[in-house]
Amino acid sequence: MNATFRNWALDENPSSRRQAAWGNWYRIWLNLRGNALGMIGLTIIAIFIGIAIFAPLLATHDPAMQDLGNRLAAPSALHWFGTDELGRDIYSRLLYGGRVTLGMVIAVVVLVAPIGLAIGCIAGYFGGIVDTILMRITDIFLAFPRLVLALAFVAALKPGVESAILAIALTAWPPYARMARAETLTVRGSDFIAAYRLTGGSSWRIIFRHIMPLCVPTLIVRVTLDMSSIIITAASLGFLGMGAQPPSPEWGAMIATAKRFIFEQWWVAAIPGIAIFCVSLAFNFLGDALRDVLDPKGN
Template sequence: MILSNFRSWALDEAPASRSQATWGSAYRVWLSLRRNPLSMIGLAIILAFVALSLAAPLLAPYDPAAQDLGNRLAASSGAHWFGTDELGRDVLSRLLYGGRVTLGMVVAVVVLVAPIGLGIGCIAGYFGGAVDTALMRLTDIFLAFPRLILALAFVAAMKPGVESAILAIALTAWPPYARLARAETLTVRGSDFIAACRLTGASPWRIILRHVMPLCTPSLIVRVTLDMSSIIITAASLGFLGMGAQPPSPEWGAMIATAKRFIFDQWWVATVPGIAIFLVSLAFNFLGDGLRDVLDPKGR
């Protein structure tokens, strides 16, 4: 009954308030996304990894840092489902706790870069002229360097660790979002409703915040979702190179780095976190493709 009432309320063709219109739009997006099986598979994988990571203290059979040198590099067994690493630590426990570190880094990067890229792109596209030139040339400078190389340079200039890795990835990940937001802004800044806003006396900043940014957000969400896989791989690469999470932190990239010496004989130590990175990256690509079909008006 409650779901039926919500459905009728959300799908009302004449919403009585802005919140009803917003919920109705979001519900229609969900209904469209639900028709794409690959997107739902990707969403299910992402939610499963997030739930497992959040429940790590309850699900992990061992302390992820507890060492048992007498049981090092043990194969899969009833006591250790995914075996143990070179220090006898349970791989399953480290995988669960490592999801908190890796996925937490990715979420932190997105929270930082999405508003920065959206703001810079909308400001550049709306004001144009010297402002646009200055901001886009700054964007070009960051785009001129490969993301991982630039992130490594930033981390090397700071101190290796999770916080430094998050900041370094954020500093290198925002330019594509700024480019996308600028392109979207250029298509709407000459629209009639923007001119009407100016005639009512709205300031440029109010127009950007209340009208331009919301129009750019759907495309940005699609781009962020598709870029999540590259952000995950960059975060894991920094951990693999020793520039991200530091031992004994159970980060997926760091787990692969410490296990690379045993990859041919004790393959499970590196394979398990590698499969986790692969599945999460693939899931975000599936979800991003579905969101692009639903949110991108040029694709419909």
């Protein structure tokens, strides 16, 4: 079954659209599998997402349950990663925190990437007054310090995870718009775009169907590189009380509250720190690999 699928998908002369598409995806997968760093990244991300999803099954304690008599305990058989300043089990909090942190990061990316992409491509393709207006708006958002803008936004809404997501999204899209615009400018004068204009299709059709897909690989790399800074911004908001609200566990907030004990009870801050580090690194590895793999010339 596996071998038949392989032969069918890798057929040099596919006979249907479906077969060609599967072949294309299968080749991308094979290439990704051949990329060691990319696979490491993918595995780490899969593990963390798995942990977040199955947190209730894997957790040994209730993440919100306090045990003030057992504050700041070192890792032991009972508390694998020790306990925090309120005696809560860090291992369980890490698992549940993954849900909040990864959820926030993914929500921000899902929100931001298409918006940045669309604005950049539209500005780049139409040029002229449209470009000027869209890019000046982008500049205004770029000019604000990220955290300050996010803070102001969250303060205007009610503090919480949803507001934090919106706030980070609001400050994160301008670089993507700039990047997509630059990419669009390099292709908009090309003959293949001219050929699509000669089909009589609308400008929107050309932008969304033919230009945007060309900008996606660069965008993916950029997004994966930004993952860590999104996590940090989320953490900063949490620390200032504008992000995830206690007792909800969130990796950034966990580090922030633990920094008082960083010299005596280092594990309290180090454990979520390691988690953020691993996820950021994994996203970077995966992003780099995806850029190579998504180029059809490489297949």
